[in-house]
Amino acid sequence: MPDNENRPVKVEVKNLTKRFGDLLVLDDMSFNIRKGEFVCVVGPTGCGKSTFLNCLTRIHMPSAGDIYIDGVPANPRKHNISFVFQEPSALPWQTVEQNISYGLKIKKVPQDEINRRVNQILDLMGLQESRKAYPGELSVSAEQRIIIGRSFAMQPDLLLMDEPYGQMDVKMRFYLEDEVIRLWKELGSTVIFITHNIEEAVYLAEKVLILTNKPAKIKEEVYIDLPRPRDITSPEFIHYRNYITDKIKWW
Amino acid sequence: MTADKQKLEAKWSAYKETQKRENRKYLLLSAAGILTVLTLWQAVVMMGLVDSKLLPPPTVVLQTLMDKIYSTVPDGNTLGTNIIASLKVALSGFFVAIIIGVPLGLLMGWWTYADRFIRPIFELVRPVPPIAWIPLVVVWMGVGLKAKALIIFFTAFVPCVINSYTGIKLTSQxxxxxxxxxxxxxxxxxxxxxxxxxxxxxxxxxxxxLGNSWSTLVAAEMLAASAGLGYMIQIGRTVARPDIVIVGMVVIGAIGAILSSILSRCEKYFLRWKVNR
Known part of the structure; x- marks a missing residue:
């Protein structure tokens, strides 16, 4: 059993169900995520991956069941949750540094702590030189780096990423995947990363949750026990990839 | 890295230089456009194609403009007094419309309760042409600055509300x-x-x-006024001085353009983050 089984439970999902009218999207899902764990959720397109995240952040309320963070029902006002959305979501009217401090200001973090964290993130993301620039003046990938930096700056209890690299080309994706791993290791956050890209999931995750087709249920939890940095051409890597692909194919 | 940066910066400043040269060229072209129209106008009158009593040539208009700076004939005010009177009317109506209209539109766009409460009244008032308010306004407030500013307010208020409402409705989810x-x-x-x-x-x-306020000015100043550019135009008409009328029109046009360019500067400052990628 991998070592993450020894860590305390951070997020507890109990019988989570979501209906939109007659449409059942999430069907009685239960699982745990441990502190500091990097979990990837994969599943067929349109299976309800995004709905699942939206229930976690209370953008949607679950129809039944609930999600507990540290034993308390999830609540963005109380918990420190960060979300990296699929679409670019930097505030265009704020500079890079204002964007990174945006969530910290909402949480009323003291100013000197904000300055310290913003500087740390600017260094880690290589954005120090463009800290006064507006997102629109930078490239699309730099904008995505701002958003990822903004999320990690929160030092969140829970970091949710919804196909953040869906729109990127392969080179940029590889680069940003490594960035996320680096930040995750440096800051020890708990991450739930949603993707339909199985290779990406195997490259990033400690644990992969495979969802079924709609209505989504947990089909299987797979622990990826590979050393980092991972080699996407190694036989073990390919074995994991094929295994998960098969699981998604046969529902 | 630093060498690259220096190179980039050198290129950037070279690019800005060429941009400046291009801009000068276009400025010259714009000036030539205005000059062409003026020349044609002058030529048409001088060749006798149009009666100069009905359409005074640009030289005469310019002369009248110069005279009006000091002279109070025929409307009893110098040009400066008229401009200030008009600006007072137009800008007070305009600013009050912004101060009330923009927040109102924003609130309606954001909170459904405000929307449902205010919207019906607004939709009923909106189609009423501002000019139709004139009789009521005169009864209520006479013909002073307040009355005229209120007419301007009605024309400026509606676009402020509608655009703020739509703008905030379009906020990215x-x-x-x-x-x-x-x-x-x-x-x-x-x-x-x-x-x-x-x-x-x-x-x-x-x-x-802003466009509405400035262009409704003449109508507002038809409500018995004793000064103002619209008033000056009215008097010019009654005493058959087309040159005065044209001076009024030209000054209204020029001030309109100046106000609009001031607004552009404000806009550029507040929307400095807006970059087309």
């Missing part, structure tokens, strides 16, 4: 969700996301409002 997951309360999201994201539309509305 993702940005709202981002703030919500950070735990921001609704009023803070309104302040931090709703208002800035509506600004481009708000400014478009203010631009329309």
């Amino acid at each position: 993702v940005l709202i969700d981002v703030s919500r997951t950070f735990g921001a309360p609704n009023w803070l999201i309104f302040w931090k996301i709703g208002i800035p994201s509506s600004l481009p539309m708000v400014f478009a509305g203010i631009r329309v409002a």
Whole structure:
């Protein structure tokens, strides 16, 4: 059993169900995520991956069941949750540094702590030189780096990423995947990363949750026990990839 | 890295230099355009194609303009007094419209309760042409500055409300969700996301409002006035001085253009983050 089984439970999902009218999207899902764990959720397109995240952040309320963070029902006002959305979501009217401090200001973090964290993130993301620039003046990938930096700056209890690299080309994706791993290791956050890209999931995750087709249920939890940095051409890597692909194919 | 940066900066300044040269060229072209129209106008009158009593040539208009700076004939005011009187009327109506209209539109666009409460009244008042208010306004407030400013207010108010309303309705849902997951309360999201994201539309509305205010000026000054550019035009008509009428029109046009360019500067400052990628 991998070592993450020894860590305390951070997020507890109990019988989570979501209906939109007659449409059942999430069907009685239960699982745990441990502190500091990097979990990837994969599943067929349109299976309800995004709905699942939206229930976690209370953008949607679950129809039944609930999600507990540290034993308390999830609540963005109380918990420190960060979300990296699929679409670019930097505030265009704020500079890079204002964007990174945006969530910290909402949480009323003291100013000197904000300055310290913003500087740390600017260094880690290589954005120090463009800290006064507006997102629109930078490239699309730099904008995505701002958003990822903004999320990690929160030092969140829970970091949710919804196909953040869906729109990127392969080179940029590889680069940003490594960035996320680096930040995750440096800051020890708990991450739930949603993707339909199985290779990406195997490259990033400690644990992969495979969802079924709609209505989504947990089909299987797979622990990826590979050393980092991972080699996407190694036989073990390919074995994991094929295994998960098969699981998604046969529902 | 630094060498690259220096190279880039050198290239950037060279690019800006060429841009400046291009701009000068275009400025010259614009000036030539205006000059052409003036020359044609002058030629048409001098060749006797148009009666100079009906359409005075640009030279005469310029002469009248110069005279009006000091002279109070025929309307009893110098040009400066008229300009100030008109600006007072137009700008007070315009600013009050912004101060009331923009927040009202924003509130209606953000909170459904405000929308449902105010919208019906607004929709009923909106189609009434501002000029139709004149008789009532005269009965209520006479013909002073307040009355005229109120007419201007009606023309400027509607675009302020509609654009602010539409602008804030178009706020990106993702940005709202981002703030919500950070735990921001609704009023803070309104302040931090709703208002800035509506600004481009708000400014478009203010631009329309400015145009409306300035162009309704003449109508507002038909309500018995004792000074103002519209008033000056009226008097010019009664005493059959087309040159005075044209001077009034030219000054209204020029001041309109100046106000609009001041607004553009404000817009450029407030929307400096807006870059087309």
